[in-house]
Amino acid sequence: MGDYILEMRNITKEFPGVRALNNVNFKVRPGEIHALCGENGAGKSTLMKILSGVYPYGTYDGAIIINGEEQRFNNIASSEAAGIAIINQELTLVKQLTVGENIFLGNEPNKHGVINWHQLYYESKKWMAAVKLDINPQTKVANLGVGHQQMVEIAKALSKKAKILILDEPSAALTENEVDTLMDILRTLKNNGVTCIYISHKINEIFEIADTVTVLRDGETIATKPIDQTTENEVIAMMVGRELSNRFPRINHETGEVIFEVKNYNVFDPDNPQRKLVDNVSFSVRRGEILGIAGLMGAGRTELMSSIFGGFPGESYGEVYINGQKVEIKSPLDAINNGLAMVTEDRKRYGLVLIHDVKKNLTLANLKKYCKSGVINANEEIHDSEKIVNTLSIKTPSLETKVNNLSGGNQQKVVVGKWLLTQPLILIMDEPTRGIDVGAKYEIYSIMNELKKQGVAIIMISSELPEILGMSDRILVIHEGKINGEFKHDEASQEKIMLAATGGN
Ligand SMILES: Nc1ncnc2c1ncn2[C@@H]1O[C@H](COP(=O)(O)OP(=O)(O)OP(=O)(O)O)[C@@H](O)[C@H]1O
Ligand SMILES: [Mg+2]
Known part of the structure; x- marks a missing residue:
């Protein structure tokens, strides 16, 4: 029993029209860096949202066991109380607030209910230093690029002093240098006894930093292996269910x-x-x-x-x-x-209208084509959207699904698809x-x-x-x-x- 700090047993989670997780088992040893891998839509974020209380007890089947005791989280606060902190895949900072305010949001140092701003900014600097972020803590988050925002997210999670830290694709928005910093942070956390669950699509990072890897595919656990008993190619093959011979299929063309x-x-x-x-x-x-x-x-x-x-x-x-x-x-x-067409780096800010469905987002930049004398040609819109969904293998229950219900990677495919349609x-x-x-x-x-x-x-x-x-x-x-x-x-x-x-x- 004492072998694992965390066990997720037989977890099943359904959304309308999708079974995102099907009897998933996931076991993590204390103090390890445990990588969670899988294709877009495999269920990684959903599993971690269950662990962090975003999806509360009662909305999924199965059990969460921490240090041998079953836990039933009602919300994020109750998982934080149990020592779990999550850095979500999509940035969750409040853009209009400063870096320091974001780090301590809901957790502000105060005396008799009055926020101690001096202390807040002083302590922010400490957590920012831990992620090597050398900017003024009074900068508004809206003025930061995505890489810096990601570092603020990490500083915020560190300030909660969690026992189990979940990082859902923290490196997606970082440059090589920033990724090196992140790897250093993870090593320091490990030395301090923090257990990390690390989600990334960058296989080389996983082999650099992780002790153990679990692969999910289509909502099921494929395998858990010590990193030194597997290879990059084996992990990729487990993820996609086939061998990929050439990762960059560049063609020579005049x-x-x-x-x-x-x-x-x-x-x-x-x-x-x-x-x-x-x-x-x-x-x-x-x-x-x-x-x-x-x-x-x-x-x-x-x-x-x-x-x-x-x-x-x-x-x-x-x-x-x-x-x-x-x-x-x-x-x-x-x-x-x-x-011209431009696929932007920050899909939430410029790329997609999250409350709209897949079809509407795909055809948004190209409305001129479907709109003849003020009337939208719905058939053509559906035809083109279906074509894009098929060519890019966008994983969505239907064209009417709202894009904020798609997995992160599938949202990015919608952004690419939208611009392809403008030819x-x-x-x-x-x-x-x-x-x-x-x-x-x-x-x-x-x-x-x-x-x-x-x-x-x-x-x-x-x-x-x-x-x-x-x-x-x-x-x-x-x-x-x-x-x-x-x-x-x-x-x-x-x-x-x-x-x-x-x-x-
Ligand atoms: N709120 C939701 N409503 C409906 N379906 C959802 C919702 N969240 C996730 N899904 C579906 O559940 C499945 C798993 O999604 P999840 O976000 O866990 O994937 P992921 O492994 O994190 O993928 P990615 O690498 O793209 O982030 C997908 O098919 C997704 O469309
Ligand atoms: Mg995800």
């Missing part, structure tokens, strides 16, 4: 003429108009070419591309040419009308496979190949170096708002890109 050109482009910080985020950047992309854009978090990659797309609040100047014609893009609508000439993808499992990544890469053959120019911002190296025909590296390196597919390497990204040459 590129066409230059279709997109950016000259002397500059972007300024909306909060500090003196500060340049992008400094005199020029580049071009050819038809049928995949241009990878690498760089560290905060290098200005997202600001550059979203400003070109007409969706960034800061001032900008510079020239943009499509097919040799100069264009003025003042809004995303101008961009779409000029043949763009130039497709910008910002972290296109963030949070997507290996099988679905392969599907997205295959679609990029298809688009390449059709002559679409693709610009892919990515913090995952294997993806940049595996899929790009050419790679630009951005450092502090400037281009600090350009490599052809065959001459690029992980070392060269990291060197350029950190300012070397």
